[in-house]
Amino acid sequence: MGSIEDGLNDVYFDRLAQEESMDERIIAALQKLLIGADTLTPVSIVKAIKENLSEAAS
Amino acid sequence: MIKLNSIAIHEMRGIRTILLPFNARSFVISGDNGTGKSGVVDAIEFGLTGDISRLSGRARGNVSTKAHGPHVTHRSTPEFSEVTLEVLLTDSNAVVTLSRNMKSPGQYKLDPDTPYNRGIIDEVGLHPEIVLSRREIIDLIITQATDRSVAVQTLLKLDGIDKTRKALGTASTKLKDEAETASSTLNTRTGELIRHLGIEKLDGASVIAFVNEKRASLGLGPLDSLTDSASITDGLDDAALSDTFNKESALKDIDAAQVFFSTCVSTNEKTCESLVIDLCEIEENPSLLDLIDTAELVTMGIELVDSPECPLCDLAWDDIDALKEHLDEKLRNSASAVAIAERLIANGKILAGAARKTQSHTASIEGLPSELVSSNLAQSLKDWDAELEIFISDAASLSGLRKMQTQFSTGWPTIPPDLSTLILALRSAADAKTDQSAPAAAASALGIAGERFAGVKKAESSSATATKAADIAKVLHETYLIVSANVLESIYEVVQQDFSKFYKMINGEDEEGFKASFKQDGGKLELEVEFYGEGTFPPNAYHSEGHQDGMGVCLYLALMRQLLPNHFDFAVLDDVVMSIDAGHRKRFLRLLQSEFTNTQFIITTHDRFWAKQIFNVLDKPIGGVIFTGWSVETGPIHHADDEVWMRVDEDLAKNDVSSAAQKLRTYLEFLCSELADNLGAEVKYSADGSYELGDLWSPIVSRYGRLLGLGAKSAAAFDRSDLAELVKDRKSNWSVAMTRYGDENWVINKVLHHNEWANATAEEFREVVDSVKAVLSELRCHNSKCESWLEVSPRRGESHSLACRCGSVSLNLLTK
Numbered sequence: 001m002g003s004i005e006d007g008l009n010d011v012y013f014d015r016l017a018q019e020e021s022m023d024e025r026i027i028a029a030l031q032k033l034l035i036g037a038d039t040l041t042p043v044s045i046v047k048a049i050k051e052n053l054s055e056a057a058s
Numbered sequence: 059m060i061k062l063n064s065i066a067i068h069e070m071r072g073i074r075t076i077l078l079p080f081n082a083r084s085f086v087i088s089g090d091n092g093t094g095k096s097g098v099v100d101a102i103e104f105g106l107t108g109d110i111s112r113l114s115g116r117a118r119g120n121v122s123t124k125a126h127g128p129h130v131t132h133r134s135t136p137e138f139s140e141v142t143l144e145v146l147l148t149d150s151n152a153v154v155t156l157s158r159n160m161k162s163p164g165q166y167k168l169d170p171d172t173p174y175n176r177g178i179i180d181e182v183g184l185h186p187e188i189v190l191s192r193r194e195i196i197d198l199i200i201t202q203a204t205d206r207s208v209a210v211q212t213l214l215k216l217d218g219i220d221k222t223r224k225a226l227g228t229a230s231t232k233l234k235d236e237a238e239t240a241s242s243t244l245n246t247r248t249g250e251l252i253r254h255l256g257i258e259k260l261d262g263a264s265v266i267a268f269v270n271e272k273r274a275s276l277g278l279g280p281l282d283s284l285t286d287s288a289s290i291t292d293g294l295d296d297a298a299l300s301d302t303f304n305k306e307s308a309l310k311d312i313d314a315a316q317v318f319f320s321t322c323v324s325t326n327e328k329t330c331e332s333l334v335i336d337l338c339e340i341e342e343n344p345s346l347l348d349l350i351d352t353a354e355l356v357t358m359g360i361e362l363v364d365s366p367e368c369p370l371c372d373l374a375w376d377d378i379d380a381l382k383e384h385l386d387e388k389l390r391n392s393a394s395a396v397a398i399a400e401r402l403i404a405n406g407k408i409l410a411g412a413a414r415k416t417q418s419h420t421a422s423i424e425g426l427p428s429e430l431v432s433s434n435l436a437q438s439l440k441d442w443d444a445e446l447e448i449f450i451s452d453a454a455s456l457s458g459l460r461k462m463q464t465q466f467s468t469g470w471p472t473i474p475p476d477l478s479t480l481i482l483a484l485r486s487a488a489d490a491k492t493d494q495s496a497p498a499a500a501a502s503a504l505g506i507a508g509e510r511f512a513g514v515k516k517a518e519s520s521s522a523t524a525t526k527a528a529d530i531a532k533v534l535h536e537t538y539l540i541v542s543a544n545v546l547e548s549i550y551e552v553v554q555q556d557f558s559k560f561y562k563m564i565n566g567e568d569e570e571g572f573k574a575s576f577k578q579d580g581g582k583l584e585l586e587v588e589f590y591g592e593g594t595f596p597p598n599a600y601h602s603e604g605h606q607d608g609m610g611v612c613l614y615l616a617l618m619r620q621l622l623p624n625h626f627d628f629a630v631l632d633d634v635v636m637s638i639d640a641g642h643r644k645r646f647l648r649l650l651q652s653e654f655t656n657t658q659f660i661i662t663t664h665d666r667f668w669a670k671q672i673f674n675v676l677d678k679p680i681g682g683v684i685f686t687g688w689s690v691e692t693g694p695i696h697h698a699d700d701e702v703w704m705r706v707d708e709d710l711a712k713n714d715v716s717s718a719a720q721k722l723r724t725y726l727e728f729l730c731s732e733l734a735d736n737l738g739a740e741v742k743y744s745a746d747g748s749y750e751l752g753d754l755w756s757p758i759v760s761r762y763g764r765l766l767g768l769g770a771k772s773a774a775a776f777d778r779s780d781l782a783e784l785v786k787d788r789k790s791n792w793s794v795a796m797t798r799y800g801d802e803n804w805v806i807n808k809v810l811h812h813n814e815w816a817n818a819t820a821e822e823f824r825e826v827v828d829s830v831k832a833v834l835s836e837l838r839c840h841n842s843k844c845e846s847w848l849e850v851s852p853r854r855g856e857s858h859s860l861a862c863r864c865g866s867v868s869l870n871l872l873t874k
Contacts, residue, residue, distance in 0.1 A: 003215050004214055004216060004219075004549065004621070005215060005216065005218045008219060008542055008545045011541050011544075011545060012537065012541045012542075015540075015541055016534070016537055021529065021530070021533060022530065023530075026530060026534075030534065040221070040222060040225050041225055042225050042229040042232060043229075045225055045226060045229035045531070045534070046229050046232055046233060046527075046531070049229070049233065049530050049534075050527055053523060053526060053527055053530070
């Protein structure tokens, strides 16, 4: 049974996917944090953004 | 999701042993205060979730489920404390047995134990909000907007949304800070380069012009573009690059440093003033200081929570969520103090940036040849640089800023007293240095330009990456805010519609225009309600306590419908409508009946009239039990029909006629007062309202016989052969039951009426029990799905009908 939060996350990631500036790797990393097994903290979010930015650059 | 068929409770809270048959129907537990009703509520919650919320979570002090959940006599032997629930899974219609022991609250036994069944029970375990008490009503209605927001978010399981919002916000702030620092570094590096080049603004053409002029003087070919730092010095050998001193550039650096050092205090004067004001306020208001300290500590603590043990004080909590909620509440209480702390940190950040800029100037001087920089100046700069490093570190935290209050009052940074003189001496020494040859000056100028250009490029790259990261974090955060606001707004819209509708169902006769509105504002959820056309106000502004209680229950029901669409099958309402008068409570029951047809409600109340009202108003079959007393030794003394007979049988099996007689007498005394009321029996009035069994039994028996007679006459008068047949059957059964009862009358008189149990044997008493059962059986509906007691209507005046709740028995008592 889906919770309100699950429904919100679905809408959120749909909306992010439509953002032209948003790299899909970052969306995937954030999905892992929000609805996956990884822990969501400010530090983990910062790490996910930086890692995927440097991957995109390389 | 689920309904409950039964609960068996052993040695928990105020209960020793009890079995209550819910039969997946609504059920009323009534009894005076202190008779153990809440013990049943606690046991239901514990059985389903492994927790008792009134003993855990915020503001519960030293009370906890594990320590205080077991019966007081088993506080050191929690393994004796257990709940067994027979649970109907409404989706699959399967029945499972769920047992949970107080020794291991987090674990439960399930039979049959399948992944599907366990999944449902685990899901139910996430919903402690199935229990509503008056405490939760206060949190929903009679509270501050911030607390209401928390209560609503908790009930709707939106805590995760708040956590995500905060984490994204903090990440965004952190990356924004990093981007600002990177940008500041880029500005510093750019400033160093343009100072060296002697230009106003950095642009490619100016750099190329400077570089090519120097290259030309050295006989090197011109550059068309600047691709990397190496290209500026292309063609220069190592010997030419080894002299890093350039007199003109050095003088510019020294002059820039001198100007910066002499103006940096006044440049940041306003920032310092703001810091001093806030730091003074903190100092003058110790409670504010405590709140800020707490907030800072708790913020660190929340980050460290990874088990039910508090990382700040090592106190063991029942569960990790309760600990987090406790810490979150502390943070919420510190909101205004936190605002001051945030302003201080922001100002500290500005000064830290200025300190870094100061360091860049000290570095440019320290990089000059050692023969120019006096040992005093070198030492002074070294010491100051170390101080600035500490300053930058301290400026990042509240505790660090508080240490520097005096420094902010007297000006920052603490410029070494002889610095200006030492720098003037340095300038003189540099100026006095013999002019370099033109080629040497050009080569060193190119070397410095190349180095600083590389610094700019590196800072540009770092700044671009940091800005991009910050932009991404901002989009992630802002998008989440927009999406969550939209989702929550649509949810609150439906909730406020349902809430208003439910409330009007209870109070519509005089509040037809009632409307409620929610306004979400950051972490606050404002609730305002219409008051008799006079405008909208907070719910506790003008409405009575009874109306507020009604609002609380209505809001709860509206929220639960949102939380569990199509699955709101079960809820416990723990003494929640006691401030509502009888008329409005009746309408509340109609609300439950019409809007929540498939929900099983377990309702506790200390008001027997309300309990009776529930039975009378709700059409659907419901069960109930009345707790008539309580003691530590016995737990609740109660009268659940099935259980009374079972206990009497147990006593007789042990040949304990005394106990069996006592139980039967107590039960019949309770039951007969209900039956006398149901049937309109003519009981001799007692001013103190107490009636003995002998006062009630005969009037009931006589009254029922007369009612059957009236029913027979009416059936004949209206030529209703079907009703005549029904009455005939009932009269026949009644006659048999009464004959049997009459045969045992001598025993009943002795044993029940006069308590002369000593003269009866177990066998004789079993006959008494059976005869009483037979009589009582005739006073209820024979439909096994109903079995409700027959009642006359209306209760006052001439009775028009005798009926059960399901309609199987519906006798007209009037004749033409």
